[in-house]
Amino acid sequence: MDSFAGKLAVVTGGGSGMGRELVRQLAAQGCSVATCDVHGEAIEQTAALAREGAPPGVLVTSHDCDVAYEWQVQRFRDELLEAHASDHVDVVFNNAGIGGGSSFVTDPRESWERTFAVDFFGVYHCARVFLPLLIASGDGVLVNTSSVNGFWATLGPGMPNHAYCTAKFAVKGFTEGLIEDLRINAPQVRVAVVMPGHVGTDIVLNSMAANDMLPESGDMTERQLEARDRLIGVGMLPEGASADDLRRVLIQMGTDFRDKAPLSAADAATIILDGVRSGAWRILVGQDAVLLDENVRAHPEDAYNYPALFAGLMPQAAGGGRDPASLFSGTERRWWR
Numbered sequence: 001m002d003s004f005a006g007k008l009a010v011v012t013g014g015g016s017g018m019g020r021e022l023v024r025q026l027a028a029q030g031c032s033v034a035t036c037d038v039h040g041e042a043i044e045q046t047a048a049l050a051r052e053g054a055p056p057g058v059l060v061t062s063h064d065c066d067v068a069y070e071w072q073v074q075r076f077r078d079e080l081l082e083a084h085a086s087d088h089v090d091v092v093f094n095n096a097g098i099g100g101g102s103s104f105v106t107d108p109r110e111s112w113e114r115t116f117a118v119d120f121f122g123v124y125h126c127a128r129v130f131l132p133l134l135i136a137s138g139d140g141v142l143v144n145t146s147s148v149n150g151f152w153a154t155l156g157p158g159m160p161n162h163a164y165c166t167a168k169f170a171v172k173g174f175t176e177g178l179i180e181d182l183r184i185n186a187p188q189v190r191v192a193v194v195m196p197g198h199v200g201t202d203i204v205l206n207s208m209a210a211n212d213m214l215p216e217s218g219d220m221t222e223r224q225l226e227a228r229d230r231l232i233g234v235g236m237l238p239e240g241a242s243a244d245d246l247r248r249v250l251i252q253m254g255t256d257f258r259d260k261a262p263l264s265a266a267d268a269a270t271i272i273l274d275g276v277r278s279g280a281w282r283i284l285v286g287q288d289a290v291l292l293d294e295n296v297r298a299h300p301e302d303a304y305n306y307p308a309l310f311a312g313l314m315p316q317a318a319g320g321g322r323d324p325a326s327l328f329s330g331t332e333r334r335w336w337r
Helices: 017-028 040-052 070-083 109-137 162-185 203-210 222-233 243-259 265-278 287-298 306-319
Strands: 008-012 032-037 060-064 091-094 140-145 189-196 282-285
Touching: 008 017, 008 109, 017 032, 017 040, 017 265, 032 040, 032 070, 040 060, 060 070, 070 109, 091 109, 109 140, 109 162, 109 189, 140 162, 140 265, 162 189, 189 265, 189 287, 203 243, 222 243, 265 282, 282 287, 287 306
Parallel strands: 008 032, 008 091, 032 060, 091 140, 140 189, 189 282
Antiparallel strands: none
16 A cells, blocks of 8 residues: 555544544545544544645545444444445554553453453454455555553553553454464455554543543542542642542643653654555554564563563663653553553
8 A cells, every 4th residue: 555545544543642643644645534433522623633634535524433332333334434435445443442440450340341342342343344345445454553562561560551451462463363364365455553652642531531530529439539549649649639639630640641752643643654555564653662572572581570671671772861661650650540
C-alpha cells in the first residue's frame, strides 16, 4: 500500500489520542474514513476536524460503537458500508483501548473483564466482522494495536497492570498467528501489530472515567475511597481529602500522562501510517518501545529483574540524557486502575 489516497479506512477508538490523529492524517492524505468510539461527542469532533483538513472527495463518517460487543461492531459495519456506498474496506485500524483491572488479586472481576473485553475482544470482533470486507478489497491491511505491555507485562516496580497486559499479549499473539493464516488462506490481506510505548493520549483520563474513578462532589464509592487512601499513603493527598481533592489530583495525573509524554499522539500516528505503507508487520512506536523490545528479547530472564533491566538500558538511555527508570515510572501510572 504505497498510498492511502482513494482508500477506505476504518479506525476504532477515534474519539481521542492516536485514533483521532490516525483519522485526521488519513483524511489529509486523501483516504475516506469511518471511525467509531463510545464517546459520541468526541467522535463527532474528530470527524469534523478531519473533514477540515481533507481534500475534496474524501468522506469522513463518525459512528457510536462499543467494540466489546460484536453486535455493535456489526451495526457499525452496516452503517459505514451504507454511508460510504461501498462493498469493501481497504484498511482497518483496531485502535480502541482502555485501562483497568490492574490487579488480578485485588481489583474487581468486572473491571478486569471489561478491560480485556475492550482491549482483546474488540480487536477479535473487528477482525471477524471486517475480514471479509478486507478480502473483498483485494489489497487489505488489518492493523492491530498491542503495546509494549504486549511483550513486557508490567508498568515497572510496584505497578502491576494485569488485565491490560494480558489483553495486549493476546493481541500480539493473535496478530502474529494471522501472518501465516492469511498468507495461506487469504493472501489478499496482510496484518500488522503496533506496539506503542508512552504516547501522549487521554487513555488514563478515559480509563479513570470508564472505571468510575473520578468522583463527583460528596460521597465517594468504595473504589474511589481506596484510590484516595493509596494517594494519601504516598503523600499525594492530605488526610481526610475530599472527593473534590481526589478528582483534582486524578485529573492532573491523566493530564500529565498526556502532556508530558515523550511522543505526541500525532507523531505516533505518523509512525504507524509510515509503517503500514512500508509493509512492516511489526511497528514499534517510541524510543522507550524500541529500547524495551531490544532488552527484553536479548535478556528475557531479566525482564522483571528491574535492576538488571535498567542496567541493560543504561547505555542507551544515557545516550539520550535520560535516567532509564524514567522510561517506566510515573505516579500517574501507579494509580491507573
